[in-house]
Amino acid sequence: MGNGVSIKAGIVGGAGYTGGELLRLLTNHPNVEIAFVHSKSQAGKPVYEVHKDLLGDTELYFKDTLQEDVDVLFLCVGHGEAKKFVEAEKLPVSIRIIDLSQDYRWNESIREATVEASGRTFVYGLPELQREEIKQAQNIANPGCFATAIQLALLPLAEQNQLQQEIHISGITGSTGAGQSLSATSHYSWRDGNISNYKVLQHQHLNEIRRTLAGMQQDDLAEINFVPYRGPFTRGILCTSYLNSTLSIEEAEQMYKSYFRSHPFVTIADSIPDLKQVTNTNKCLLYLEKHDDKLVITSLIDNLLKGASGQAVQNMNLMFGLEETAGLKLKASAF
Amino acid sequence: MGNGVSIKAGIVGGAGYTGGELLRLLTNHPNVEIAFVHSKSQAGKPVYEVHKDLLGDTELYFKDTLQEDVDVLFLCVGHGEAKKFVEAEKLPVSIRIIDLSQDYRWNESIREATVEASGRTFVYGLPELQREEIKQAQNIANPGCFATAIQLALLPLAEQNQLQQEIHISGITGSTGAGQSLSATSHYSWRDGNISNYKVLQHQHLNEIRRTLAGMQQDDLAEINFVPYRGPFTRGILCTSYLNSTLSIEEAEQMYKSYFRSHPFVTIADSIPDLKQVTNTNKCLLYLEKHDDKLVITSLIDNLLKGASGQAVQNMNLMFGLEETAGLKLKASAF
Amino acid sequence: MGNGVSIKAGIVGGAGYTGGELLRLLTNHPNVEIAFVHSKSQAGKPVYEVHKDLLGDTELYFKDTLQEDVDVLFLCVGHGEAKKFVEAEKLPVSIRIIDLSQDYRWNESIREATVEASGRTFVYGLPELQREEIKQAQNIANPGCFATAIQLALLPLAEQNQLQQEIHISGITGSTGAGQSLSATSHYSWRDGNISNYKVLQHQHLNEIRRTLAGMQQDDLAEINFVPYRGPFTRGILCTSYLNSTLSIEEAEQMYKSYFRSHPFVTIADSIPDLKQVTNTNKCLLYLEKHDDKLVITSLIDNLLKGASGQAVQNMNLMFGLEETAGLKLKASAF
Amino acid sequence: MGNGVSIKAGIVGGAGYTGGELLRLLTNHPNVEIAFVHSKSQAGKPVYEVHKDLLGDTELYFKDTLQEDVDVLFLCVGHGEAKKFVEAEKLPVSIRIIDLSQDYRWNESIREATVEASGRTFVYGLPELQREEIKQAQNIANPGCFATAIQLALLPLAEQNQLQQEIHISGITGSTGAGQSLSATSHYSWRDGNISNYKVLQHQHLNEIRRTLAGMQQDDLAEINFVPYRGPFTRGILCTSYLNSTLSIEEAEQMYKSYFRSHPFVTIADSIPDLKQVTNTNKCLLYLEKHDDKLVITSLIDNLLKGASGQAVQNMNLMFGLEETAGLKLKASAF
Incomplete structure (x- = not known):
C-alpha cells in the first residue's frame, strides 16, 4: 500500500451514478478500504447487481445500516437528501464528510467558499481554487x-x-x-x-x-x-x-x-x-x-470524474495527506 | 385526391410509437382522412404534444371516445389489449380492423395464415405472402x-x-x-x-x-x-x-x-x-x-414501417383497392 | 401530376451529400423529371451505387456530359467549383440555376440580397426573407x-x-x-x-x-x-x-x-x-x-433539407409557380 | 515500483489504435519504462499530438529509429508488416517480441499453438489457453x-x-x-x-x-x-x-x-x-x-484491451514474472 496510509471509507447512496463511479475508483485506490456501501433501495443486493461492470471486482453488498468506524463518508444522495441525512444521523464530527450534492455548496449571505450548516463547516471542494483549505477541511461540499x-x-x-x-x-x-x-x-x-x-x-x-x-x-x-x-x-x-x-x-x-x-x-x-x-x-x-x-x-x-466522483476522491486525497493523484491516474477511454 | 377514394380512419392507442408512426403516414396519405385518434392516457391533449414532430401538421386531439363512422380502425395498443378492446367494444363488423398487436397473428391449432376469433376473421397481413387474401380481408393481423x-x-x-x-x-x-x-x-x-x-x-x-x-x-x-x-x-x-x-x-x-x-x-x-x-x-x-x-x-x-405501421398502411391500401404504394413513397433518411 | 406543370431538372455534382438529398426529393416530386445527374467522379455508375438507399427507386446513371434541354440546373458542387462551372460552361441563360454552394451568396460591396456575377443575377434564396424576389428570379444562391x-x-x-x-x-x-x-x-x-x-x-x-x-x-x-x-x-x-x-x-x-x-x-x-x-x-x-x-x-x-436541398426545392417550387410545399411534405424520422 | 522489476519496452507502429492503447496502458504500468515509440508516419511529433488524450501524460516523441537496449518490443504494425519488420531488422533474439498482427498466429501445417518463423518461435498468446507456455516464451503472437x-x-x-x-x-x-x-x-x-x-x-x-x-x-x-x-x-x-x-x-x-x-x-x-x-x-x-x-x-x-493491447500487456506480465494483472486493473467506463 502506497505510503502506508489506509483510509476506511463509507458510501451513502451507493446505487446511483456518482456512487457507482466512486466505487469504481475506490475499489482500485491504493489507500482506501471500502467499509460499507449504504443504499435504501438496493439493500441486501450485491453491489455488482446494480453496477454490473463491478462483477468480479467486489464482493460488497448494499446495506441499510451505517457504520461509525470509518474515516470518511461520501454522500452520493440527491439534492436535499444530503442535508436531511446529516441532520438526522448526527454522526461523530470526527468522521469527515464529502458531500456530492449541492446542499452545502453555497449560501446567499456569504462570499467565502465555506458554508456553516448542520453543525459542521463545509469547505467548497474545488482544489484548483483552495487546495490548502481543503487539506485542513473536516467536511467538503463537492462542486457541481x-x-x-x-x-x-x-x-x-x-x-x-x-x-x-x-x-x-x-x-x-x-x-x-x-x-x-x-x-x-x-x-x-x-x-x-x-x-x-x-x-x-x-x-x-x-x-x-x-x-x-x-x-x-x-x-x-x-x-x-x-x-x-x-x-x-x-x-x-x-x-x-x-x-x-x-x-x-x-x-x-x-x-x-x-x-x-x-x-x-x-x-x-x-x-x-x-x-x-x-x-x-x-x-x-x-x-x-x-x-x-x-x-x-x-x-x-x-x-462523473472531475465533475463529481473523481473530484471527491481528489478532495479525499488532499484531506488525508495523500498524493493528490492517488487512485486517479485513469486510462482514458479515448474512443 | 389520388384516384378519388377517401377512407375514414380511426386510430386506437395513438399515443405509442406505432400509433405515432401511423399518424405520420396517414397525415400525408392522399386517400385518408383521420377521423379520430383514441388514447386513454393522453385524451384531451393535442396530438403534437405527444408526437412533437407533428407540430404544425395536425390539429387533432386525442380522444377517449370512439366514433363508428369510420371505414377502418387501426389498433395500436399493447399485446393482449387489442383482443380485450375488440371483444369489449363490439364494433359493427363493417368497420375493418387492422391490428398491430400479436393478438390475432397465429393460433396453435392451424396452419393457415388466418385466425378466427372475437367474432371476426383475421388475415395475416404480410402482402408478400398473401396479397389476394388481404385484398378480400375484413380484418388484418399485422405481422411482427x-x-x-x-x-x-x-x-x-x-x-x-x-x-x-x-x-x-x-x-x-x-x-x-x-x-x-x-x-x-x-x-x-x-x-x-x-x-x-x-x-x-x-x-x-x-x-x-x-x-x-x-x-x-x-x-x-x-x-x-x-x-x-x-x-x-x-x-x-x-x-x-x-x-x-x-x-x-x-x-x-x-x-x-x-x-x-x-x-x-x-x-x-x-x-x-x-x-x-x-x-x-x-x-x-x-x-x-x-x-x-x-x-x-x-x-x-x-x-416501425415495413415492420409495423408502414405495413399496416400497405395492408389498408390493398383492402381498399388503392395503389399498394399509396402514401408510402417515403424519403429515406439515409444518414 | 399535380397541377400539370412538369419541370426538367439536371443535377451537377450529384454524388455528394446535397446531391443525394436532392435526388431523394426530386425522385418523389410530383412535378419534376430528372433529366440527368452529372458527376465527374462517379460517371458511368448507377446512381444507387453511390446513394444506396435509392436502390429500387431510380434507374438513373451518373453522366459526365451536360444536357441543355432542362428547365433548371441544381449545382451541388463544392465551394468555388460552382462559379468555375458556371463561367466555363456558358449555359443558355434560359436555364435557371440553383446553386447550393456559397459562391454567389454575398458580395462585400452590397447590402442587397442579390449578387451579379458570371453574367447572371443570383437572388439569395431564403424564401422567408424575399419570397416575391425568388418567384421572379432566374438564378438562386441557396443559403448555408x-x-x-x-x-x-x-x-x-x-x-x-x-x-x-x-x-x-x-x-x-x-x-x-x-x-x-x-x-x-x-x-x-x-x-x-x-x-x-x-x-x-x-x-x-x-x-x-x-x-x-x-x-x-x-x-x-x-x-x-x-x-x-x-x-x-x-x-x-x-x-x-x-x-x-x-x-x-x-x-x-x-x-x-x-x-x-x-x-x-x-x-x-x-x-x-x-x-x-x-x-x-x-x-x-x-x-x-x-x-x-x-x-x-x-x-x-x-x-440537409431546410439547410440545403429541401430549401433548394422550395426555391424551385417558387420559381416555377408551384405550391411552395410541393414534394416537401416529408415524414419526420422522429427517432 | 511494484515488485522491483523494471522492464524497458519499445513500441513499433505506435501511431495506430493498438499502439495508442498500449501507450495508455504502459504509461501507467508500475513496472514498465517506455524506451521509445517508433512510427514512420509520425516521426518527430510528440506522442500527444496523435493520441490526444495523452496530453499531459507523456513527453515522448515518435521516432523513426530503433533502440536495441530494450527488454521487449511490441509490434503494432499492420498485418504483413510485422513479418517484414522482423525479417528486415534482425534484432537480437534476446529482445522479446510481442506481435499484435496476425503474421505469426497460425500455420496451416501444425496443430500446436506455436509458430516457428523468421528465426524465432512465436507462442500463441492466449493466457487462458496456455499460460505456462507464455511464461517461458521468447516471442508472442497476440490473438485477434x-x-x-x-x-x-x-x-x-x-x-x-x-x-x-x-x-x-x-x-x-x-x-x-x-x-x-x-x-x-x-x-x-x-x-x-x-x-x-x-x-x-x-x-x-x-x-x-x-x-x-x-x-x-x-x-x-x-x-x-x-x-x-x-x-x-x-x-x-x-x-x-x-x-x-x-x-x-x-x-x-x-x-x-x-x-x-x-x-x-x-x-x-x-x-x-x-x-x-x-x-x-x-x-x-x-x-x-x-x-x-x-x-x-x-x-x-x-x-482494444483483452482483444489486443491489454492482452499484449497480460502476456508481457507473464513473460517477465509479474503479477498477471499488473497495470491492468482498469476502471470500466460503464457508460
Whole structure:
C-alpha cells in the first residue's frame, strides 16, 4: 500500500451514478478500504447487481445500516437528501464528510467558499481554487459538474480581476449528468441523434459559480450568461466561455499556465481539444483563443470524474495527506 | 385526391410509437382522412404534444371516445389489449380492423395464415405472402417486426420446399422496437455504445414465422434458431439467416427475384446492404450469398414501417383497392 | 401530376451529400423529371451505387456530359467549383440555376440580397426573407445551413429594427454538414460520443447572415458572436441566440407569429423543442424565451433539407409557380 | 515500483489504435519504462499530438529509429508488416517480441499453438489457453479480437472434447476494430445508427480459432460458422455461440467455472451481460444458457484491451514474472 496510509471509507447512496463511479475508483485506490456501501433501495443486493461492470471486482453488498468506524463518508444522495441525512444521523464530527450534492455548496449571505450548516463547516471542494483549505477541511461540499468546468475556465481571470465584461457561456453535457432516473429525455429513442437546450440562462450551478468568482475578484463580477445543452453522448462536458478582454492571447496563456502550474489535473492545450481527450479521466483541458476583442476559453471535463466522483476522491486525497493523484491516474477511454 | 377514394380512419392507442408512426403516414396519405385518434392516457391533449414532430401538421386531439363512422380502425395498443378492446367494444363488423398487436397473428391449432376469433376473421397481413387474401380481408393481423424481416428472407425457399435443413438466424433491432416504455434497457446512458442479446432461441415471433413457413412448405419445416440483439440505434432491423442448401447462388437469386417480382417494396440487392438503405422507408432489402454448402440471406427493414405501421398502411391500401404504394413513397433518411 | 406543370431538372455534382438529398426529393416530386445527374467522379455508375438507399427507386446513371434541354440546373458542387462551372460552361441563360454552394451568396460591396456575377443575377434564396424576389428570379444562391437557422431566428427582429444589442449565438451541427469527405473529424471512432467547437467567432456563414440582417435593419447592425459545435449525430442544426431586448415575451411572440404567418415551413413552438422534431423534414421550429433583459430564440432545422436541398426545392417550387410545399411534405424520422 | 522489476519496452507502429492503447496502458504500468515509440508516419511529433488524450501524460516523441537496449518490443504494425519488420531488422533474439498482427498466429501445417518463423518461435498468446507456455516464451503472437472472444467462449468445451456438433456464432464489433484508416464504412455519417454484416462465414480469424480448438479437442473439430457484424459503437465485441450439447446447464457452468478458476480476467456471469460491463477493461465475461438441446455461450470483451493491447500487456506480465494483472486493473467506463 502506497505510503502506508489506509483510509476506511463509507458510501451513502451507493446505487446511483456518482456512487457507482466512486466505487469504481475506490475499489482500485491504493489507500482506501471500502467499509460499507449504504443504499435504501438496493439493500441486501450485491453491489455488482446494480453496477454490473463491478462483477468480479467486489464482493460488497448494499446495506441499510451505517457504520461509525470509518474515516470518511461520501454522500452520493440527491439534492436535499444530503442535508436531511446529516441532520438526522448526527454522526461523530470526527468522521469527515464529502458531500456530492449541492446542499452545502453555497449560501446567499456569504462570499467565502465555506458554508456553516448542520453543525459542521463545509469547505467548497474545488482544489484548483483552495487546495490548502481543503487539506485542513473536516467536511467538503463537492462542486457541481458544469460549475467545475466553468470555474476552471474562469478562475485565473477572476484572480487577476479580469472578469469586468459580460461573460457568455455555452456548454454541452452527456446523459449521465442527469442521473439514472428514467424520464422522457433519458429515453434512448428520444436522445439518440438529438440535441436540446434547457434552463437557458437559468441553470442552478450559476449560484456556486458566481459565489466563487465574486469571492476572488476585486471589482464587482460581471454578468454571466449560460446556455446549457443536452447532447447525445453519455460522459463529459464541454464549455465555451468568452468575454471582451484587453489581454493579448500571450498574456492570457501566461496567466493560465501560471495559475494552474502546480495543479496536476489541469492542462492548457495548444490545439483545439475535443471531449474524448478527457473522457474517463479526472483531467480538465483548457484552450484559449483571442478573436478581435474577445477572449475565448474552452474547458472540458468528464462530468462523473472531475465533475463529481473523481473530484471527491481528489478532495479525499488532499484531506488525508495523500498524493493528490492517488487512485486517479485513469486510462482514458479515448474512443 | 389520388384516384378519388377517401377512407375514414380511426386510430386506437395513438399515443405509442406505432400509433405515432401511423399518424405520420396517414397525415400525408392522399386517400385518408383521420377521423379520430383514441388514447386513454393522453385524451384531451393535442396530438403534437405527444408526437412533437407533428407540430404544425395536425390539429387533432386525442380522444377517449370512439366514433363508428369510420371505414377502418387501426389498433395500436399493447399485446393482449387489442383482443380485450375488440371483444369489449363490439364494433359493427363493417368497420375493418387492422391490428398491430400479436393478438390475432397465429393460433396453435392451424396452419393457415388466418385466425378466427372475437367474432371476426383475421388475415395475416404480410402482402408478400398473401396479397389476394388481404385484398378480400375484413380484418388484418399485422405481422411482427422481426417476423416480417425473417419471413421475407425465407418465403421463396418455403414456397419451393427448400427449408429442409436447420435454419440459423441472428438479428439486431433498434430501440423503438421496445416501444416507449421507460426501463433500464431503454435508458440512454445504458444503451448508447452498448449491445446485448435477449430471448436467445426463444423469441416470441418464432410462432408466427413457423406457422407461415410450415403452411407454405410441403415437407416438414426444419428447426429455426434465432438469436436477437438489442443495438444502439433507434430504427431498423437487420437479420442474417443461413442454412445448408443444394441451390447454387444463381438458382437462389433467380428464385428470389421471381418470387418478389410483383412486390414493390422488396428488392434483391446486388452488393452487401446496410441498414440505413431502408431506414425511414417501407422497403425490405434482401441479399443472397453462397459459401460452400451454406446459403445466406440478409434481410433489412425499418421496424416501425415495413415492420409495423408502414405495413399496416400497405395492408389498408390493398383492402381498399388503392395503389399498394399509396402514401408510402417515403424519403429515406439515409444518414 | 399535380397541377400539370412538369419541370426538367439536371443535377451537377450529384454524388455528394446535397446531391443525394436532392435526388431523394426530386425522385418523389410530383412535378419534376430528372433529366440527368452529372458527376465527374462517379460517371458511368448507377446512381444507387453511390446513394444506396435509392436502390429500387431510380434507374438513373451518373453522366459526365451536360444536357441543355432542362428547365433548371441544381449545382451541388463544392465551394468555388460552382462559379468555375458556371463561367466555363456558358449555359443558355434560359436555364435557371440553383446553386447550393456559397459562391454567389454575398458580395462585400452590397447590402442587397442579390449578387451579379458570371453574367447572371443570383437572388439569395431564403424564401422567408424575399419570397416575391425568388418567384421572379432566374438564378438562386441557396443559403448555408447555419445561415438559414440563424437568419430565421433573427429576421423578425431585424425587420423591426430590434437588433440593437450585441447578439450571442451557439449552435450545434450534425456530421452531414461537413459532407462526405473522409477526415479525422469525420471518423466514426473519433466523432461518436465526442463534441468539439470549431471556427469559434469566425464561421464563414457570418458573412451572409450579416449582409441579410444589415440589409433589413434600419439602424446599424449589432455585433454577432457565434460559437459552432460539431455534435455526435448525423442530421440537423440547433441554435440558441440571445440579446438584450426591451420587448416583452408576448410582444416578441406576436412579432414572430406575424412575420412567419404565411410561411408554411416555419412554426413557433409553445414548448422547448428538440432537434428530432425537424429531422428529415423541411421545417424550421422557433422557440422564444425571455429571462430578465435577455430575449432568447432557439431555432432548429435539418441541415440537409431546410439547410440545403429541401430549401433548394422550395426555391424551385417558387420559381416555377408551384405550391411552395410541393414534394416537401416529408415524414419526420422522429427517432 | 511494484515488485522491483523494471522492464524497458519499445513500441513499433505506435501511431495506430493498438499502439495508442498500449501507450495508455504502459504509461501507467508500475513496472514498465517506455524506451521509445517508433512510427514512420509520425516521426518527430510528440506522442500527444496523435493520441490526444495523452496530453499531459507523456513527453515522448515518435521516432523513426530503433533502440536495441530494450527488454521487449511490441509490434503494432499492420498485418504483413510485422513479418517484414522482423525479417528486415534482425534484432537480437534476446529482445522479446510481442506481435499484435496476425503474421505469426497460425500455420496451416501444425496443430500446436506455436509458430516457428523468421528465426524465432512465436507462442500463441492466449493466457487462458496456455499460460505456462507464455511464461517461458521468447516471442508472442497476440490473438485477434474476435478470435479471443470466440476462443474464450469455447475453450472449456474443446478441452472436454465437447465440440462434436456444428457450431453457430454471431458477433458484433465496434468501429475501433477496423483501425484508424479512413474509409466509407468508418465515416461517421454512414456508421452512426447503422448496422451491416461482412465476411459472413468467411472471417479470417476462423483460422486461429480452428487451430486452437482442433489442437485441444480429442475428436475432430465440428464445423464453425461465424456471422460478424459492424455495430454503431466504438469499443467492444459481443459474441453468441451455440451448438447441440448433451451437457446440462449445471454441468456446463461447472465445467466453465472450473476451467477459468485461476484466470483473473474471465468471469462467468449469473445474469445476461451487456457489452459495457467490459468496455475499457481487460475482462472477458461469459454467460451460459441451455434451451432444449442447445447450449448457448455469450462472450464479451473490449476489442482494444483483452482483444489486443491489454492482452499484449497480460502476456508481457507473464513473460517477465509479474503479477498477471499488473497495470491492468482498469476502471470500466460503464457508460
